Amino acid sequence: ILNVEQSPQSLHVQEGDSTNFTCSFPSSNFYALHWYRWETAKSPEALFVMTLNGDEKKKGRISATLNTKEGYSYLYIKGSQPEDSATYLCAFHPGTASKLTFGTGTRLQVTL
Amino acid sequence: EAQVTQNPRYLITVTGKKLTVTCSQNMNHEYMSWYRQDPGLGLRQIYYSMNVEVTDKGDVPEGYKVSRKEKRNFPLILESPSPNQTSLYFCASGTSSYEQYFGPGTRLTVT
Numbered sequence: 683i684l685n686v687e688q689s690p691q692s693l694h695v696q697e698g699d700s701t702n703f704t705c706s707f708p709s710s711n712f713y714a715l716h717w718y719r720w721e722t723a724k725s726p727e728a729l730f731v732m733t734l735n736g737d738e739k740k741k742g743r744i745s746a747t748l749n750t751k752e753g754y755s756y757l758y759i760k761g762s763q764p765e766d767s768a769t770y771l772c773a774f775h776p777g778t779a780s781k782l783t784f785g786t787g788t789r790l791q792v793t794l
Numbered sequence: 795e796a797q798v799t800q801n802p803r804y805l806i807t808v809t810g811k812k813l814t815v816t817c818s819q820n821m822n823h824e825y826m827s828w829y830r831q832d833p834g835l836g837l838r839q840i841y842y843s844m845n846v847e848v849t850d851k852g853d854v855p856e857g858y859k860v861s862r863k864e865k866r867n868f869p870l871i872l873e874s875p876s877p878n879q880t881s882l883y884f885c886a887s888g889t890s891s892y893e894q895y896f897g898p899g900t901r902l903t904v905t
Binding site: 716725726727728771780781783784785786 | 850892893894896
């Protein structure tokens with residue numbers, strides 16, 4: 683089983699703060715890296731799929747970067763809002779297989 | 795409405811009693827997958843299917859079976875459930891593994 687690690691495990695910020703989390707994955711045999719957003723009592727929802735070294739993706743106030751050579755991706759949230767409170771998961775897609783290995787997630791709580 | 799449905803949503807059963815959790819999608823997706831979610835362990839892939847009659851093991855397939863006889867359905871079968879299979883199960887589908895749509899989850903308790 684591949685090792686996909688996310689840090690920090692949890693984060694508590696105030697409304698308006700900007701924040702970022704890390705996903706580390708094996709740098710060899712890379713195919714794609716996914717980010718998902720998972721709200722409590724709901725199902726995970728896809729945020730980004732990143733495939734190329736140096737990729738940057740953006741959706742509103744959320745953006746992500748990818749470094750496949752060193753095996754990490756950052757997720758940034760600018761000006762956090764309470765509705766951003768969720769667990770953010772990354773998932774590593776090795777080679778050309780369709781297996782997907784998830785990290786354990788970063789739980790973000792944004793308070794007023 | 796495009797969706798992935800799972801049934802049942804909640805199930806309490808006893809050790810050894812065979813059960814099936816159904817998963818159905820109405821988006822004509824080729825790719826379907828099952829995951830289990832356990833505290834501290836995150837989502838772990840059990841089985842996936844690239845298309846009808848094509849299935850393969852994920853990271854934690856032991857104790858589970860799947861079948862893909864129709865494109866829309868991908869049932870998860872526990873032939874002889876054990877307490878260590880108590881978990882929250884998610885089915886997902888997508889045009890590929892790239893962007894998956896998750897079902898609402900099935901909370902299974904095996905006593």
